Amino acid sequence: MKLTIDGAELSARDGSSVLDAAQQNDIYIPHLCSHPELSPYGGCRLCLVEVDGMPGCPPACTTQAREGMVVHTKTDAVRSLRCEVLQLMLSEHPASCLVCPESAECASYQGTIRKVGVTTGCRYCPKDSVCELQAAAKSVGVTELTLPTSYRDLPVESGEEFYDRDYNLCIFCARCVRICQEQRQAAVLSFRQRGHLTTIGPAFEMSHRDAGCEFCGACVSVCPTGALSEKGRKWAGAAERLAPSVCMLCSQQCDIQAVVVKDHVVATLPPGDPRGTGGELCVKGRFCLADLANHPDRLRVPTVQTAEGCEEVDWDRATAAVAEKLRGIPGARIAIYASPDLLLEDLVTLRRLADNVLHTDNVTTTAIAPESGELLSRSFASPGLDALASSPCIVSLFFNGNYAYSPTTLAIKRAVNKGARYFQIGWLRDPTSRFASRRVTPKPGQEAALVRDLIKVVSGRASDSADLADIAEALRAAERTTFLLGMGVACLPEATELLAAIDKIAELKRGAVVAPHPHANLLGLVAALRPKPREDVERLVRNGKIDALWIIGESPFEKRPPVNVVIYQNTFPPPEQLAADVVLPAASWCEVTGSLAVAHGQWRLKTVQAAVRPPGLARQDWEIFAKALEAMGARDVGTPSAEELSALAKDAQRAAAALLAGHQVHGSAPAPAEEDARHVLVREVNPHRFRGLNLADYIEGMARLTPEETLLVNPQDAAELGVRDGDSLTVTAGGQSRPYPVRLDRKVAPARLYLLSSSGGDMVSPVRVGVR
Amino acid sequence: MGAENQSLQTVLGQFPAEAGSLIPILQSVQAHLGYISAQAVCEIAQALRLTESQVYGVASFYAQFRFTPPARHGICVCLGTACHVRGGERLMENLQRELGAAMGTSTSDGRFDLDRVACLGCCALSPVVKVDSDIYSSVTTMKLKGIVNGYE
Incomplete structure (x- = not known):
């Protein structure tokens, strides 16, 4: 398509708007509400242009470009209109950054050689120098305010998690409202009221969390002004460098980019234009990673416990101490716990250490609980998210998409928009609930029976019960059905039989089973380490058959078990009661280079590149193992070769099969129900962890979103029980009582109490409990 | 509920x-x-x-939707041109003070909603105050007290 812009004959892609056509040809038309990921809106009126043959000045973003169109973007008429529009915006938007008469000189006086810190220059807005309104005003040439100002004087909303909202700086471009609605399809934000009373936010005075906000940060990314700003990097200024990286907080391994300022990762963003993408990250990938890397409690120096106390040492002395303490202990009496968040290079080097020097095969991980082994092995075999997005029928079983697995929940939303039927069976509302054709909350204790009924109905072995009629009909009609399994399935009674039955219908329907899990490199760990079942190693430790424990990136023990030596290697200090003899500081996610095994399907590797250096003396895990190997007399210790890694492909299959055989899942027996108890306790192992550490312990926002060992209670139930946020409830089951703090949460179904538990060891099926 | x-x-x-x-x-x-x-x-x-x-x-x-339960009675003070000229604004100020409720809100005891209206179509009788469906004409601040007391 050919058109003329400002006298030059140009070509543009078919279907472009006038604004797109200009941008394709590097002609700048100021604009604020227009955004490449959003549909045209025409709200800010800044991109007004003149078009021959069209009356008035149409906005370029909502005007379709046509063959032979003659467009003028720089006439006096549009210039003065844009100026006027900006003046109107600036009458409500504090703009001292644009019109301060001292601004030119100010910059040159900001350097100071005084010995104390002094404030020079104004820091009025976190977006200063990266603000799109500032850029537009400069390009239009606004240097003074012609209209009287009427600032709104709204209180800054800083009481919620991860980002602050200062709507005094808002220009109502609706990018946040639209990205929340169009791309993330969460629709938590909307315009409230109208005219100059307009505000942006959820219904009534509801908090964002209660309104279903996933804290994905898409609104913050696209905000052109300082109205929305990340708490974590509010005053960090513009990015110096964007380093591509990978989020290691779950099996989805999302691509991210790390925003680096002064050799620190200050934030993480989805890939693409840093100002211009909502992306698919969840709250963990968007807001937690930087805090994990920069936390003040990070381990920086190796320490050794001596008679005099804890001593900080260098690496030579640290690895010498490790060698010294392990000397003479037979391999069978050494146990190693490894994290599934380590890279393949780390894991392969660890295997060498275990095989060649320590001579132990007591290598395990806490990630594979007896209950979850089967589910995890299905996860490895599952196809990727494409299967989900293209499926005409989706059934999710006990899957919890709150604050996690964003690509999965988005794939479901997109599939439903394309006409798929979606059924959600579970205890909680999550971001996909609004898209479900129907949600089924199983009756207390009837979870397994419900799944069994569904299987019977679909395979034609029973007539449709009224409760499942529509699901059965949809399943029969659909050409394919994809089952999305949450880790909750693993803790149901008779989990093994249920999983086998689900496999059967999936096969019957030519469908697939998808089961995302919370570990970044579990398949890699299984392939590289061929771990023993966790319960076997635990039994050895308990029975005093182990003398030395080396714990890498995990925290399986809160208290020191009966062993002589504990070596602890992680990013954060060990629990005090573990009384570790040697503590080795490891590098975190953005400080490591190597590869991850893609969590599902064919054996593929995903490369991870370090963005910054680790703090202090901390080193990547394989370097630590290599140093230890040298200290224990091994020669020629290098990084594992590419061949070594690709050779793991066949091990992966074998090890995954072995994993299945090794973990005979019996499913937990239903716990004895309390007499006439009305509430059901649903317990899920906290999936929000990195290297065994609970994110909520290190990140304030996560402590509020995903508190561990806290009862989430439906507000109606809470009113009936007479408890409020922060109160305590005593839960009684099987003769045991325990008090828990209470949090009100609308996502929890009535009569359910939801609990993120710290460990998988005592996983029980949903159980009726007494409540006081 | x-x-x-x-x-x-x-x-x-x-x-x-x-x-x-x-x-x-x-x-x-x-x-x-x-x-x-x-x-x-x-x-x-x-x-x-x-x-x-x-x-x-x-x-x-939309102005037509309200988010708080309606009070037992609704007072509407006309602030159209004629009523404005004849002191409607003063009536409104007076009512806000007497009832302790701002324009567009309800009294805390749920007795009155206080609102403004642009014109009730009887400008000759201005200033006009409407309580529920009763229209009061040529209202003064003195009369207003009696009118309000007539509704419980």
């Missing part, structure tokens, strides 16, 4: 479950309950597969 929920479900049953029904449903809910409650927003959102934010965004755009 039970009765409210029942009439909500009745209203929702009368309209097709699609986003286009939102405004007629809001109008009907307001006609039944007198206002749009938080529970109503929640139920409407679930029925139409919208979020509460979307429902509230639409409802709060």
